[in-house]
Amino acid sequence: xxxxxxxxxxxxxxxxxxxxxxxxxxxxxxxxxxxxxxxxxxxxxxxxxxxxxxxxxxxxxxxxxxxxxxxxxxxxxxxxxxxxxxxxxxxxxxxxxxxxxxxxxxxxxxxxxxxxxxxxxxxxxxxxxxxxxxxxxxxxxxxxxxxxxxxxxxxxxxxxxxxxxxxxxxxxxxxxxxxxxx
Numbered sequence: 001x002x003x004x005x006x007x008x009x010x011x012x013x014x015x016x017x018x019x020x021x022x023x024x025x026x027x028x029x030x031x032x033x034x035x036x037x038x039x040x041x042x043x044x045x046x047x048x049x050x051x052x053x054x055x056x057x058x059x060x061x062x063x064x065x066x067x068x069x070x071x072x073x074x075x076x077x078x079x080x081x082x083x084x085x086x087x088x089x090x091x092x093x094x095x096x097x098x099x100x101x102x103x104x105x106x107x108x109x110x111x112x113x114x115x116x117x118x119x120x121x122x123x124x125x126x127x128x129x130x131x132x133x134x135x136x137x138x139x140x141x142x143x144x145x146x147x148x149x150x151x152x153x154x155x156x157x158x159x160x161x162x163x164x165x166x167x168x169x170x171x172x173x174x175x176x177x178x179x180x181x182x
Contacts, residue, residue, distance in 0.1 A: 013080070014030055014031055014032075015028050015029065015030060015031065015080060015081050016028070016029065016031050016034055016041045016042065016078045016079060016080065016081065017041060017042065017079070017081050017082075018034060018039045018040065018041055019040045019041055019042060019112065019120055020040070021040070023040075023042070023112075023120045028081045031078055035066075035117075038118050039118065040112035040118050040119070040120060041078065041079075041112075041118065041119055041120070042078070042079040042085070042119065042120045042121075042122070043076060043077065043078050043079060043088075043116075043117075043119040043120070043121050043122075044076060044077055044079060044085050044088040044089045044092065044121070044122050044123075044124065045073055045074075045075075045076045045121055045122070045123045045124070045165075045169075046073075046074055046075045046076065046089045046092060046093055046101075046104070046124045046125070046126060047073060047074050047107075047123070047124070047125045047126070048074035048075070048093075048097065048099065048125075048126045048129055048133070049125060049126065049127045049128065049129065050128070050129055050145045051128050051129070051130060052145075053147070053148075054145035054146055054147050055073075055074065055145065055146055055148075055151065056074045056097075056129075056133055056143055056144070056145050056146075057071050057072065057073065057074065057143060057144060057145075057146055057151070057166070058071070058072055058073075058074060058075065058096070058097070058135060058140045058141075058142075058143040059071050059072075059140065059141040059142045059143060060072050060139075060140065060141060060163070061137070061138060061139055061140055061141050062141060063138065064139075067163045067164075069141065070161055070162055070163045071154065071161055071162045071163065071166060072162070072163040072165060072166050073163075073165060073166050073169065074097070074126075074143075075092045075093055075096045075097055076092065076165065077091070077092040077096075078119075079122075085122035085124075086104060086124075088122075089101065089104055089122070089124045090104070093126065095136060095139065096135065096136050096139045096140055097133050097134070097135055097136070097140070097143075098133070098134040098135070098136065099126070099129070099131065099133065101126050103126070103127070104124045104125070104126055105124060105125045105126070105127060106122070106123075106124055107123040107124060107125050108123050108174070109121065109122055109123070110123060110174065115164075115168040115172070116165075116168065117164075117165065123174070151170060152170070155167055155170045155171070
């Protein structure tokens with residue numbers, strides 16, 4: 001591939017890189033096709049914590065193709081071709097929640113498994129957010145900050161209202177040990 005080919009793919013909406021088992025890029029495909037074939041690819045999760053340690057959860061817009069109207073983690077998204085994970089995290093925070101991040105904390109990488117939707121996930125936290133979160137209505141129906149106890153109750157009693165990603169992260173204890181550092 002020539003550099004002009006890379007430039008034309010860089011940052012393309014709706015495209016992502018298919019990764020091998022070692023998280024190395026193999027090819028670029030449409031995200032819908034990647035999901036249909038359950039191919040490994042990259043994503044980012046950002047957890048937004050308020051001063052008091054509560055975590056922002058968003059209710060996905062009813063216009064979303066996947067899990068519309070369900071409660072999800074603060075923000076997440078696919079890494080576009082040749083985009084870095086920090087760039088993706090900053091893009092998703094600004095696009096979905098109107099937050100400009102200048103102090104993202106890397107938490108950990110998650111392997112591409114059925115629990116992660118076959119996504120190599122880079123997990124970040126934005127701690128001690130003071131500003132008002134203003135969700136993009138095209139992406140987010142509404143959102144609130146929840147304590148660990150409230151999230152535990154939601155997972156236990158209202159699992160069907162949550163995305164599988166949120167349930168998976170909670171049940172794996174990821175990333176909620178981050179609560180200790182907030």
